[in-house]
Amino acid sequence: MTKSTKGNRAQGGGTAAPGGVRGALPSEVALRVDPLIDDPETRIVVCCGAGGVGKTTTAAAIGLRAAERGRKTVVLTIDPARRLAQSMGLTELDNTPRPVPGAGTGSDSGSGGELHAMMLDMKRTFDEIVEAHADPERARAIMANPFYESLSAGFAGTQEYMAMEKLGQLRARDAWDLIVVDTPPSRSALDFLDAPKRLGSFLDGRLIKLLTAPAKAGGRAGMKFVNLGMAGLSMFTGALNKLLGTGLLRDVQTFVAAMDTMFGGFRTRADATYRLLQAPGTAFLVVAAPERDALREAAYFVERLAEERMPLAGLVLNRVHGSGASALSAERALALAENLEEGGIVDRGHGKGNRHGAHSPGRGSSYGTGTDEQSAHGDHDAYHAHDVHEDIGEDGVPDSTPRPESAEEPTDHNGHTGQTEQLAVALLQLHAERMQLLTRERRTRDRFTALHPEVPVAEVEALPGDVHDLAGLRTIGELLADGSAA
Amino acid sequence: MSRLHVVTGKGGTGKTTVAAALALALASGGKRTLLVEVEGRQGIAQLFETEPLPYEERKIAVAHDGGEVFALAIDPERALLDYLQMFYKLGSAGRALKKLGAIDFATTIAPGLRDVLLTGKACEAVRRRDSRERRVYDAVVMDAPPTGRITRFLGVNEEVAGLAKVGPVHNQAQAVMRLLKSPETAVHLVTLLEEMPVQETVDGVAELRGAGLPVGAALVNMVRPHLLDDDLLRQADSGPGGALADALARAGLSRPDRFVGPLVEQAQEHAERVTLEREQRSALEKLDMPVYELGLLPEGVELAGLYQLAMDLRDQLPARQETP
Numbered sequence: 001m002t003k004s005t006k007g008n009r010a011q012g013g014g015t016a017a018p019g020g021v022r023g024a025l026p027s028e029v030a031l032r033v034d035p036l037i038d039d040p041e042t043r044i045v046v047c048c049g050a051g052g053v054g055k056t057t058t059a060a061a062i063g064l065r066a067a068e069r070g071r072k073t074v075v076l077t078i079d080p081a082r083r084l085a086q087s088m089g090l091t092e093l094d095n096t097p098r099p100v101p102g103a104g105t106g107s108d109s110g111s112g113g114e115l116h117a118m119m120l121d122m123k124r125t126f127d128e129i130v131e132a133h134a135d136p137e138r139a140r141a142i143m144a145n146p147f148y149e150s151l152s153a154g155f156a157g158t159q160e161y162m163a164m165e166k167l168g169q170l171r172a173r174d175a176w177d178l179i180v181v182d183t184p185p186s187r188s189a190l191d192f193l194d195a196p197k198r199l200g201s202f203l204d205g206r207l208i209k210l211l212t213a214p215a216k217a218g219g220r221a222g223m224k225f226v227n228l229g230m231a232g233l234s235m236f237t238g239a240l241n242k243l244l245g246t247g248l249l250r251d252v253q254t255f256v257a258a259m260d261t262m263f264g265g266f267r268t269r270a271d272a273t274y275r276l277l278q279a280p281g282t283a284f285l286v287v288a289a290p291e292r293d294a295l296r297e298a299a300y301f302v303e304r305l306a307e308e309r310m311p312l313a314g315l316v317l318n319r320v321h322g323s324g325a326s327a328l329s330a331e332r333a334l335a336l337a338e339n340l341e342e343g344g345i346v347d348r349g350h351g352k353g354n355r356h357g358a359h360s361p362g363r364g365s366s367y368g369t370g371t372d373e374q375s376a377h378g379d380h381d382a383y384h385a386h387d388v389h390e391d392i393g394e395d396g397v398p399d400s401t402p403r404p405e406s407a408e409e410p411t412d413h414n415g416h417t418g419q420t421e422q423l424a425v426a427l428l429q430l431h432a433e434r435m436q437l438l439t440r441e442r443r444t445r446d447r448f449t450a451l452h453p454e455v456p457v458a459e460v461e462a463l464p465g466d467v468h469d470l471a472g473l474r475t476i477g478e479l480l481a482d483g484s485a486a
Numbered sequence: 487m488s489r490l491h492v493v494t495g496k497g498g499t500g501k502t503t504v505a506a507a508l509a510l511a512l513a514s515g516g517k518r519t520l521l522v523e524v525e526g527r528q529g530i531a532q533l534f535e536t537e538p539l540p541y542e543e544r545k546i547a548v549a550h551d552g553g554e555v556f557a558l559a560i561d562p563e564r565a566l567l568d569y570l571q572m573f574y575k576l577g578s579a580g581r582a583l584k585k586l587g588a589i590d591f592a593t594t595i596a597p598g599l600r601d602v603l604l605t606g607k608a609c610e611a612v613r614r615r616d617s618r619e620r621r622v623y624d625a626v627v628m629d630a631p632p633t634g635r636i637t638r639f640l641g642v643n644e645e646v647a648g649l650a651k652v653g654p655v656h657n658q659a660q661a662v663m664r665l666l667k668s669p670e671t672a673v674h675l676v677t678l679l680e681e682m683p684v685q686e687t688v689d690g691v692a693e694l695r696g697a698g699l700p701v702g703a704a705l706v707n708m709v710r711p712h713l714l715d716d717d718l719l720r721q722a723d724s725g726p727g728g729a730l731a732d733a734l735a736r737a738g739l740s741r742p743d744r745f746v747g748p749l750v751e752q753a754q755e756h757a758e759r760v761t762l763e764r765e766q767r768s769a770l771e772k773l774d775m776p777v778y779e780l781g782l783l784p785e786g787v788e789l790a791g792l793y794q795l796a797m798d799l800r801d802q803l804p805a806r807q808e809t810p
């Protein structure tokens with residue numbers, strides 16, 4: 001615990017947070033969510049992160065919290081879990097924001113806030129672009145084009161592109177104080193920034209221009225064909241036609257031509273939204289789980305945002321585990337459990353379902369080193385407390401070995417007591433597992449902090465169940481705000 | 487027993503990890519397997535802690551009891567060139583096209599084309615025999631695209647066979663489809679015991695079955711042990727505070743009262759999780775397919791952990807029949 005506190009702009013670098021404030025982090029800046037969402041200057045919050053870390057949950061929770069704190073908010077969600085979608089009233093797939101029933105907003109609550117939510121429909125959004133820019137007949141022709149079909153449904157990057165497009169539309173309507181955006185599930189958070197450009201440059205690309213050129217710019221493009229090997233290209237297109245059916249290339253050509261004359265190119269649109277993301281009213285939240293891969297991803301993303309001059313508000317470390325008994329270390333808990341088991345009191349054979357020996361707790365290196373002698377020091381526990389949530393174990397009251405009254409208790413011949421011992425063993429093992437998890441999570445997080453000490457962090461505790469209703473979202477919102485309270 | 491194992495699942499559930507463990511498991515006992523990567527991300531190389539894989543089959547691991555695992559990262563560009571070469575004798579024009587970005591273009595405008603190449607390559611490896619007519623690989627394991635795309639991915643050859651009505655392309659596509667729909671293929675779905683991945687698995691299985699593709703097993707990954715059985719859970723719930731404190735004291739814990747509350751609370755959370763997981767498990771059991779489980783490796787997946795997963799998997803797989 002001799003960690004350098006250099007670069008620490010938060011509270012003075014003590015080792016353990018006193019007074020049981022959850023998430024009061026010793027060596028990093030705290031992310032303050034409430035001031036962020038209360039600030040009228042904040043107009044867009046984008047929740048990014050690797051797959052499955054909690055982007056949708058965080059976006060919805062922030063939207064709800066902002067609304068209940070008085071802001072007129074819209075949340076753009078992407079592929080929310082079914083039950084969560086239902087609880088937010090997202091049953092109609094019409095690609096427009098709808099009021100969320102049951103959000104504590106409006107006149108009855110007195111907050112004056114509002115919450116609208118929508119679920120992105122990628123295909124529908126694409127259709128809307130076409131409909132908005134072409135006359136009805138033309139729009140129909142484009143939408144009937146088979147290439148359009150595959151592009152709007154399946155092209156890698158279309159979802160990201162459409163999310164940005166929708167964000168642009170919502171912003172243009174200017175009907176909300178705050179837009180909270182979820183991002184599509186993808187392996188890498190970077191995809192959200194890269195995919196639209198990729199799609200844009202693909203559609204505006206050199207080759208596609210070449211292929212569509214004959215109609216538009218005969219001579220010049222013709223020259224290029226010669227330079228690049230006319231024979232090769234026509235052979236190639238011929239082969240492709242055979243491979244894919246004759247129609248496809250022609251479809252691509254007509255499609256791109258039609259789109260091109262319609263409006264100023266995909267890249268231009270992507271660029272416009274990109275600028276919106278760089279604007280001062282935008283705040284990026286990078287969501288990550290306290291796991292190695294997720295945090296590595298988060299670090300990349302943070303660096304990338306800086307390169308792009310996009311405003312990062314901070315890191316939401318989601319699904320972090322805590323313990324109310326963190327003064328009791330894993331090693332100690334296992335040693336205690338072993339004491340009970342060694343007493344011959346507990347017969348093994350609990351732990352049903354633990355079929356894979358690999359992860360039974362107790363693999364720890366110091367397992368079994370806790371002798372009875374050591375355990376006589378009550379404050380021994382406190383040295384292992386990384387995260388003291390209660391003021392326990394700090395007074396260091398020396399312990400006398402087994403308390404007199406417990407020594408008198410019947411031990412093994414009483415069925416009920418045997419069960420209690422068994423329960424105690426299980427609870428201790430469970431606790432050891434929890435503490436090992438806590439330690440791992442902390443180690444991973446510290447690695448991130450060492451790399452990016454300047455990034456504000458808020459921790460959100462892992463709830464035992466998943467988050468699928470407004471109450472759950474409210475809890476996450478509170479944890480988010482608390483996790484940042486210094 | 488199937489010979490082509492296609493491993494799909496929701497993103498991030500462990501497809502690459504489980505595919506690798508499966509390749510190791512199937513190789514154990516002196517077999518040879520091929521692990522195929524199709525998404526060009528070099529996930530296999532990372533997992534086995536080796537340099538990025540070139541577009542060629544190379545041995546990357548030795549299984550328990552002396553089997554071998556080979557790996558191949560299929561590069562769609564290279565595969566397309568091979569393919570065009572095979573059917574159209576493009577010669578050096580192919581390289582020119584590559585420079586122009588045409589190959590990239592082709593695989594982009596027609597994601598289906600990529601998929602034809604990828605599945606085609608895997609099927610070729612399944613069928614390959616050496617000069618003495620013995621199978622080169624006992625099994626081929628594919629780290630496949632996620633559940634949302636798998637049915638289309640595997641079904642693409644059907645579309646192609648429909649488009650190209652005759653000729654070598656047609657024949658190749660048909661041959662691939664025959665293999666993919668035969669019992670020689672098994673599509674496994676990796677999931678976690680959480681709502682969304684399980685939902686995706688349920689939907690994915692229905693879709694695969696609807697398309698006539700052979701569904702293999704549900705591979706439940708990152709399973710955490712249940713440390714308390716039902717009886718104990720109930721006891722923790724009913725909270726025999728005093729007795730528990732005494733038991734903790736007998737174990738040597740000083741002032742145990744301060745810990746009883748938090749410990750019981752943790753047990754209740756555990757119980758809640760167990761209940762949720764049980765719901766998800768029963769949803770999987772309704773699917774009428776084998777369910778295998780792989781434990782959560784607390785320290786993450788290192789090479790040793792991968793072998794551990796492979797052993798766990800091997801012990802659960804049905805006994806192997808020899809394939810000539």
Ligand SMILES: Nc1ncnc2c1ncn2[C@@H]1O[C@H](COP(=O)(O)OP(=O)(O)OP(=O)(O)O)[C@@H](O)[C@H]1O
Nearest residue numbers: 051052053054055056057185319461462463466467
């Ligand atoms: N703090 C938390 N405690 C418990 N469960 C959580 C927490 N945060 C998220 N979850 C659960 O984790 C699952 C994944 O969350 P979510 O859908 O928000 O992730 P995501 O990043 O949007 O995923 P994807 O990349 O697939 O879109 C959901 O079931 C959600 O309820």
Ligand SMILES: Nc1ncnc2c1ncn2[C@@H]1O[C@H](COP(=O)(O)OP(=O)(O)OP(=O)(O)O)[C@@H](O)[C@H]1O
Nearest residue numbers: 187293497498499500501502503708781782783787
């Ligand atoms: N049994 C396990 N125990 C612990 N960690 C695991 C386990 N299986 C996978 N992981 C970890 O989970 C993460 C995701 O695994 P993996 O890359 O195999 O998933 P994937 O489904 O292939 O992901 P993607 O959708 O990005 O391709 C990795 O960090 C991996 O090390």
Ligand SMILES: [Mg+2]
Nearest residue numbers: 055056078079
């Ligand atoms: Mg999501």
Ligand SMILES: [Mg+2]
Nearest residue numbers: 501502529629
């Ligand atoms: Mg993978």
